[in-house]
Amino acid sequence: MGVQLAEGHQVETEDVNFTDLEVSYHVRDALKSASLGQSDSYHDLLGVLHHTERLTPDEVAMLVTSLKALSGAVSYIDSDHHQMLLSSISGMSLWNYGPDVMDVLVELVVALAAVSGKYLHLCLDMLVRNFVPPLSFLRLLQQPRGLAKKEQVLCRVHAALKEIADLVPLAPLRLEKVIKERMPHKSSKQPWILSVMYVENMLRLDGGAMGDLVGRTMLVEVMNRIVELDVEIGWDELIADDSNKGMFEMELEEQEMSSEAEISKEKISRDSSIQKTLSGNEVAEHLDLLMVFIFEHLKTCHASGRLDQVFEVLLLSFQSTVLHAYKSKFSQFVMFYACSLDPVNYGERFANMLLDIYKNSMYVLEWRMGAVSYLASYLSRANFMSASFVVSVLESLVDWCFTYCKGHNGETNPKAHRVFYSGIQAIMYILCFRMRSVLGVPRIESQLSLLPIQAILKHSLNPLKVCLPSIVHEFLQQARAAQLFSVSEDFHLYGVLESEVSADFGGLERLDMFFPFDPYLLQNSDRFIRPNFIFWSMVRTTYEDDDEDEDEDGDQSEGSTDEDIENDSRDDDRIAMSFEDDLAIDEFDNSLNKMSITPKNYNGAQLQGYKQMPSRIRPSASPVSL
Incomplete structure (x- = not known):
């Protein structure tokens, strides 16, 4: 008809x-x-x-x-x-x-x-x-x-x-x-896919013809939803639901393994268990899909030349929500990915914002400590930030801490000087990841060697007794190998055993131990972060043997010469380290075993004899070691 x-x-x-x-x-x-x-x-x-x-x-x-x-x-x-x-x-x-x-x-x-x-x-x-x-x-x-x-x-x-x-x-x-008003509530009984579709439409408004009219509000609301879901994922609940609780342990206790094969086997088992736990968590799966959408949105905005105005909104949203969200696990990676799209314009601006918050006494202490923790974790993990910029931030941090020392001659007091100790811990943490790379560039090495780091560490405020022993130990071990300054045996002992003041400063579940850009654990959206991320297994420490690194990891190609490698290391503008740009997604399973988790039965005495960065501050061990 x-x-x-x-x-x-x-x-x-x-x-x-x-x-x-x-x-x-x-x-x-x-x-x-x-x-x-x-x-x-x-x-x-x-x-x-x-x-x-x-x-x-x-x-x-x-x-x-x-x-x-x-x-x-x-x-x-x-x-x-x-x-x-x-x-x-x-x-x-x-x-x-x-x-x-x-x-x-x-x-x-x-x-x-x-x-x-x-x-x-x-x-x-x-x-x-x-x-x-x-x-x-x-x-x-x-x-x-x-x-x-x-x-x-x-x-x-x-x-x-x-x-x-x-x-x-x-x-x-x-x-x-x-x-x-219509945004699905996170506790709604409706299928969470509806919430994902709703957010997809909000991002579509921002990226479409309505972007100039309502885009700012859409992005802020999307970030609020991401933060809500992020903090809803409780690691304690995941631990309680999983029978293999050992996978969350910090591995601070001395472990005697008969062979590297046994160690590898144990890691794979832990990785699989973590992935299985996260995969079964509906909130984590919900958040994972939202992160894919916003990462894709940022990528599109960058391609269309709209990222400038979008980044402004993200920066303000970060300051008002993410920075103050207690131990957020994933939402901060929106900023991480946005910065990776333009390291100079966005990456450096983000770092400078965090640095300014830390140094500004107008902000409350918790905000300043959170900002410097973000700064340390960001500069340690972001492979797109140049060595020269990292050293410029270190110079600023060291100058601030040195000035603080000159105005405070009292005894060790973790509570009274916690902003100072947070800054020192951030400096050491960054150098644990970056020391070898920055020392590989002569001009930058000379800048670093002139910094009054040793004077700060020997000050009467005793930062080495207060900061996390695992960080202190790794830092001093690398500083001694690099001959950055004189590291005495007394110095070195501070990194072996946790003192009472260190426990008071760090404490369990405290922001002082928080390094926000620990390994990213959402499987689908991981592909946006992984190529830009520094895993601890990628870090070449100053005490590692070059020949062994080349034999075991295959870093030196067959046709390369020592002269070629040395010339590469002298490029001031090169990225701090070289990394694989296309790490396979199926390697995700092998990168989960060193989550930033503090177990309830944490004991500082377990640090005796420990020779590596702990999982609390160490990224997931990547299967590719560069």
């Missing part, structure tokens, strides 16, 4: 034929009659709108014509007399109809929003609710036709929102409010 929808043609339904013009007059009369208390034709109209399941071609034609007629009669719609009609329109889901019905329904919603400000919220709310499909549609999204349907719906929704914004100046502000 051929149904023509053009003006003047007939619409056939059962035994009755109507022209479009006749339907239009009928709709207007129905609206008028409802205002006069005569409701028969009005209820007939409502019946057409309510009929959604298995529409015949005739019924589709009638629905299309009725919606089209309503678009031309929006001035007759009155909220006092046509509340049921307005409710029917707002309850219609684009997902239930084909393209013809979707087009006229969107046309009606836009016309209704433009004709009167009192219908604006209703229309925006209706469109925002179409960000996600009805529950019955979720399974179809796994099929190609479901994805095609999704694009059909969302392209119309976003086009309608832009058209309304052009017609009604207040629409963007109202839209922000509606989106906040």
